[in-house]
Amino acid sequence: xxxKVESAQEExxxxxxxxxxxxRTAFAxxxxxxxxxxxxxxxxxxxxxxxxxxxxxxxxxxxWRRPASYRQERGTVAAYLFGAVHNKAVDAIRHxxxxxxxxxxxxxxxxxxxGDEVVEAAWLAVRRDQVRAALERLSxxxxxxxQLAYFEGLTYSEVAGKLGIPLGTAKTRLRDGMIRLRNILSxxxxxxx
Amino acid sequence: xxxxxxxxxxPAYALDALPEAEETEMRAHLESCPSCSALLGEHLETAxxxxxxxxxxxxxxxxxxxxxxxxxxxxxxxxxxxAPARRLPxxxxxxxxxxxxxxxxxxxxxxxxxxxxxxxxxxxxxxxxLAVLVAPSGTFAMAPTGELPGAGxxxxxxxxxxxxxxxxxxxxxxxxxxYQLWLIRDGRPVPLGAVDPEGGAAAVYVPAGLRPGxxxxxxxxxxxxxxxxRGPVVLQVV
Numbered sequence: 001x002x003x004k005v006e007s008a009q010e011e012x013x014x015x016x017x018x019x020x021x022x023x024r025t026a027f028a029x030x031x032x033x034x035x036x037x038x039x040x041x042x043x044x045x046x047x048x049x050x051x052x053x054x055x056x057x058x059x060x061x062x063x064w065r066r067p068a069s070y071r072q073e074r075g076t077v078a079a080y081l082f083g084a085v086h087n088k089a090v091d092a093i094r095h096x097x098x099x100x101x102x103x104x105x106x107x108x109x110x111x112x113x114x115g116d117e118v119v120e121a122a123w124l125a126v127r128r129d130q131v132r133a134a135l136e137r138l139s140x141x142x143x144x145x146x147q148l149a150y151f152e153g154l155t156y157s158e159v160a161g162k163l164g165i166p167l168g169t170a171k172t173r174l175r176d177g178m179i180r181l182r183n184i185l186s187x188x189x190x191x192x193x
Numbered sequence: 194x195x196x197x198x199x200x201x202x203x204p205a206y207a208l209d210a211l212p213e214a215e216e217t218e219m220r221a222h223l224e225s226c227p228s229c230s231a232l233l234g235e236h237l238e239t240a241x242x243x244x245x246x247x248x249x250x251x252x253x254x255x256x257x258x259x260x261x262x263x264x265x266x267x268x269x270x271x272x273x274x275x276a277p278a279r280r281l282p283x284x285x286x287x288x289x290x291x292x293x294x295x296x297x298x299x300x301x302x303x304x305x306x307x308x309x310x311x312x313x314x315x316x317x318x319x320x321x322x323l324a325v326l327v328a329p330s331g332t333f334a335m336a337p338t339g340e341l342p343g344a345g346x347x348x349x350x351x352x353x354x355x356x357x358x359x360x361x362x363x364x365x366x367x368x369x370x371x372y373q374l375w376l377i378r379d380g381r382p383v384p385l386g387a388v389d390p391e392g393g394a395a396a397v398y399v400p401a402g403l404r405p406g407x408x409x410x411x412x413x414x415x416x417x418x419x420x421x422x423r424g425p426v427v428l429q430v431v
Contacts, residue, residue, distance in 0.1 A: 020269075027264055031257065036249035039256075044247040053256045057263070064264045072320075074234040079241030083207075086244060090209045118249040128245040135246060149210040150243055156205045157212055171201060178204035179355055182239040186400045187383075 004123045012077035020067035027064055034078070036118045038085040044151055045089040055092055059084040090153035134184040142177030149174055194218060200229055200353070207236035228352050231324030235356070235400075321398035325351040325358035333403060335361070335428045340413070346428045348409055354402040361397075361411060361428060364390040370424065371417045376401060377408045382422055385409070403430070 012033070018026025038059065042052035062084055063070070070080050135143055148159045160170035194202075194215070199222050205211050206219050223230050326349055335346030346361040364372060372388040374397055388395045388411055403409065410429040412422040 022269055024261070024264055028261055031260055035252040035257065037245060037247075039252045040249040041244045041247040043250045049250075052250070053253065056252070057256065057260050060260050061263055061267060064269065065267055066270050068270070074230070075238045076241065079238045082241045082244035083237055086240065087209050118251055120249055124245065124249075127242060128249075131242045131246050135243075146208070146243065149205065149208045150240065151247070154210065155212045156202075156210045159210070171205060174208065174210065175201060175204045178207070178236055178239050181243065182235065183355075183400050185239070185242055 005127075008121065008123050009076050009078070013072065016063075016067060016070055016077050019064060027060075030063075030077075030081075031060055033121065034081050036120050037124055038081060040118075041082060042085055042089045045086070045153055046092055051092055052089070055088045056085060059088050062088075086150070093153050130185060130188050131181075134181055134188075137184055138177055138180055142173050142180060145170060145173035146177045146181070196222075196226070196229075199226075200232065203229060203233050204236045204239075207233060207240045228324070228328040231320075231327065232353060234324070235321070318396075318398050321356070322358040322360075322396045325349050325356055325398070328352040329358075330354055331403075333409075333430045335359075335409070335411070336431045337363070337428055338426050340425045341365070341427045344411075344428050346411065348403065348430060350402050355400070357399045357402060357409075359385075359388075359397045359399060359409065360394070361388060361390065362394045364388070364393055364395065364411075364427070366390070367413055369415075371414045372427065373412055373414045373417075373419065373422070373424075374399070375410050375412065375422055376403075377410060378404075379406075382410075384420060387417060 012030070015026045015030045015033075019030065035056065039052055039056050042055040042059075043049060046052045046055060059081070063081065070077065074080070135146075138146070144163070145159055148154045148162060149156060154162065156170045156174055157167055159174070160167045163170070165173075199219060202211060202215065202219060206216065211219060223233060328351075329349040330352050331350040331354075333348040333350075335348060337344040341364065344361065344363040346359060349358045349360070351357060359374060361372075372390065372395075374385040374388050376383040376385050376399070385399050385401070386397060388397055399409075408430045410422075410426050412424045412426050414422065414424040
């Protein structure tokens with residue numbers, strides 16, 4: 001599986017280089033590789049399909065518009081893509097104006113992801129199983145903090161407020177949870193960090 | 194905020210969990226702090242893995258059409274002069290790594306680190322190795338056993354104490370066998386991955402520090418993927 005992950009990452013870098021050259025076919029291929037996974041993330045955070053699709057659209061367009069903002073030394077293309085989607089999804093649920101859009105969107109389309117089978121690359125599916133298993137191995141409070149911050153879009157101070165814990169504790173739970181998650185994912189046999 | 198306070202907030206930043214004012218301060222800090230920037234990369238990778246915990250959703254064909262159509266209409270902002278894909282001279286890299294790391298690296302054949310110098314093609318592994326070498330918080334020497342007297346190594350602990358770069362030298366081609374790195378914790382070996390020398394040298398990134406009472410060793414295994422060492426130890430932390 002390691003080989004498949006590495007070649008997928010290599011292909012992603014080539015596609016992004018293509019995007020930087022204005023190659024729309026490369027952009028379409030990058031979209032096709034990650035549309036389902038990024039939409040799933042946006043949907044989980046935003047709760048409404050309409051809003052989630054807007055977020056995915058904006059994220060991919062921002063990558064088309066500024067391909068040079070991807071820095072290879074900062075990480076993989078996948079992490080960059082998910083980061084862009086996550087950032088816009090969290091923005092969407094935080095701001096007043098978007099709250100109104102969200103309420104409207106809620107009345108437009110239900111949140112379910114659809115009954116169709118999602119077709120995605122095997123290596124992504126394996127990574128999904130790995131991270132879900134890894135999350136189960138975190139302490140309850142670490143997992144809870146990560147879920148509130150990452151999937152509900154709370155800031156660490158909002159996490160502290162919601163759980164009635166000091167700011168420092170919220171910061172520590174997030175930090176320790178992330179480090180533990182990283183370590184567990186690296187321990188997984190044959191899987192690069 | 195102090196540098197240490199900002200570094201503590203890197204995981205939260207990677208999770209988009211900083212309030213606006215702190216986010217702005219963090220962005221400014223990252224422009225001038227390569228070690229925080231490198232550490233952030235690690236956390237962004239973890240966040241990217243976390244993203245997959247969400248179930249995938251079937252995108253409507255309409256979404257694809259909208260995204261691609263807008264790309265047709267939208268221009269791109271690209272740098273005026275694209276960065277040429279060339280190899281950096283060794284001197285440039287030497288400016289990035291600490292003196293201690295350089296002393297060890299100097300013992301290598303440069304061929305082993307050629308890929309590290311080529312920033313355009315640097316693999317994730319070597320990027321992480323360099324991030325440790327730029328600002329190590331500690332270092333441990335590795336000594337050879339009688340198995341391979343010509344071997345040597347050095348463990349560099351990363352700035353946060355929770356990562357390490359292990360540099361080894363003098364390892365002959367193992368043929369059908371495999372060199373494997375281990376963390377010995379509470380007397381029990383934890384596999385840290387294979388060590389694949391080129392020109393006798395290799396650099397391995399490890400997402401774990403060395404706590405008191407722990408040590409690391411390299412063995413030569415009859416096959417890959419063992420969960421406990423079966424072959425002889427060739428290098429160990431002294």
